[in-house]
Amino acid sequence: MNATEIVIEGDTAGIAWRLPVLHFAGTKADAPKIYIQAALHAGELPGTALVHFLCERLRQAEAAGTILSDIIVVPHANPIGAAQSHFGEMQGRFDLGSRTNFNRDFPLISSRDRDLLIENLAHYPAVDRLKRQLIHMALGADLVIDLHCDDESLQYAYIDEAFWPEASDLAAALKMDAVLLSDGESSAFEEAVSFAWKYEVPGEKKARLPGKLSVTVELRGTRDVYPEMARDDAAGLWRFLAARGAVHDDSVALGAFDGPAVPLDNVEMIRAPQAGTVLFHRNIGERVEEGELLATIITAAGMADGTIDVRAPQAGLIITRVSDRLVRRRGDLMKIGSDKPSSVARKPGTLED
Numbered sequence: 075m076n077a078t079e080i081v082i083e084g085d086t087a088g089i090a091w092r093l094p095v096l097h098f099a100g101t102k103a104d105a106p107k108i109y110i111q112a113a114l115h116a117g118e119l120p121g122t123a124l125v126h127f128l129c130e131r132l133r134q135a136e137a138a139g140t141i142l143s144d145i146i147v148v149p150h151a152n153p154i155g156a157a158q159s160h161f162g163e164m165q166g167r168f169d170l171g172s173r174t175n176f177n178r179d180f181p182l183i184s185s186r187d188r189d190l191l192i193e194n195l196a197h198y199p200a201v202d203r204l205k206r207q208l209i210h211m212a213l214g215a216d217l218v219i220d221l222h223c224d225d226e227s228l229q230y231a232y233i234d235e236a237f238w239p240e241a242s243d244l245a246a247a248l249k250m251d252a253v254l255l256s257d258g259e260s261s262a263f264e265e266a267v268s269f270a271w272k273y274e275v276p277g278e279k280k281a282r283l284p285g286k287l288s289v290t291v292e293l294r295g296t297r298d299v300y301p302e303m304a305r306d307d308a309a310g311l312w313r314f315l316a317a318r319g320a321v322h323d324d325s326v327a328l329g330a331f332d333g334p335a336v337p338l339d340n341v342e343m344i345r346a347p348q349a350g351t352v353l354f355h356r357n358i359g360e361r362v363e364e365g366e367l368l369a370t371i372i373t374a375a376g377m378a379d380g381t382i383d384v385r386a387p388q389a390g391l392i393i394t395r396v397s398d399r400l401v402r403r404r405g406d407l408m409k410i411g412s413d414k415p416s417s418v419a420r421k422p423g424t425l426e427d
Contacts, residue, residue, distance in 0.1 A: 091153035109215035111148040116155030116166025120293035121221025123304035143320035180266035247314035259422035336411035344408040
């Protein structure tokens with residue numbers, strides 16, 4: 075393993091951040107190149123725990139000569155966000171300077187223009203320099219895995235329809251509970267990578283990208299950081315690498331993914347109609363029917379008419395749930411993966427900011 079660092083100079087004097095990058099050299103020239111990063115949202119740490127144990131296994135494979143692909147691992151992709159704290163709480167999702175989500179506003183370019191990303195880097199603010207260097211590394215790979223987590227959540231992934239159903243092997247390897255099929259229409263990291271591949275020839279969109287993959291994996295919730303869980307997740311990602319020919323392991327045999335694969339248009343975003351204290355009646359992983367009681371919101375504590383019930387607009391699987399129990403008006407409560415499109419129009423791209 076070759077460990078290097080990318081130094082990101084701050085926008086004020088005396089500040090710099092260091093981004094560790096781990097390189098594993100493959101022995102097979104035509105094996106797919108791999109890029110794995112974790113904690114782009116700096117407080118989402120299940121992925122960092124996963125890659126810690128994955129790298130242990132990769133070092134053993136390196137010693138045995140069984141790594142076939144060139145593999146790049148970035149264990150914590152956002153040192154800038156990790157250094158941001160407000161009233162004692164890390165603010166790793168949004169940059170405090172620009173108020174931009176760290177997983178938005180990645181450059182949308184053709185893959186043939188990859189090297190332009192790192193030209194004249196000094197002209198850009200630190201956060202943009204970080205984003206440009208991350209996506210530059212990713213566009214040198216064939217399989218790109220961005221490890222995130224949700225709030226309270228099952229394990230699921232956002233997978234562009236251009237990679238499906240080929241990418242069902244990743245869902246099977248990690249034993250995912252669900253897959254959300256996206257349309258690739260935002261500037262999030264994994265969608266910016268797929269955009270570059272789709273529009274390799276500017277103005278000509280490829281509908282299918284065989285042999286490629288750019289995916290966001292949601293490794294359950296923010297508090298799901300445990301040693302055995304991380305080892306199991308690392309073993310799942312190892313199975314995927316073996317199945318795709320990135321590492322040699324004859325013991326790996328993947329079954330079929332048998333969970334739901336739900337288009338984003340079929341995801342019901344359950345939001346609070348008013349502010350208040352939320353009392354959940356149903357949990358993640360449960361299947362609900364249309365009209366079933368999901369939550370009660372106490373809008374005026376102590377008053378006879380001080381509650382509002384929130385019910386399921388249609389049947390489906392509860393994939394995520396918010397961990398906060400004090401909710402704002404229109405705040406997200408749940409995601410439900412449903413069999414039919416939602417009656418609520420969705421703008422193209424991601425479900426949340």
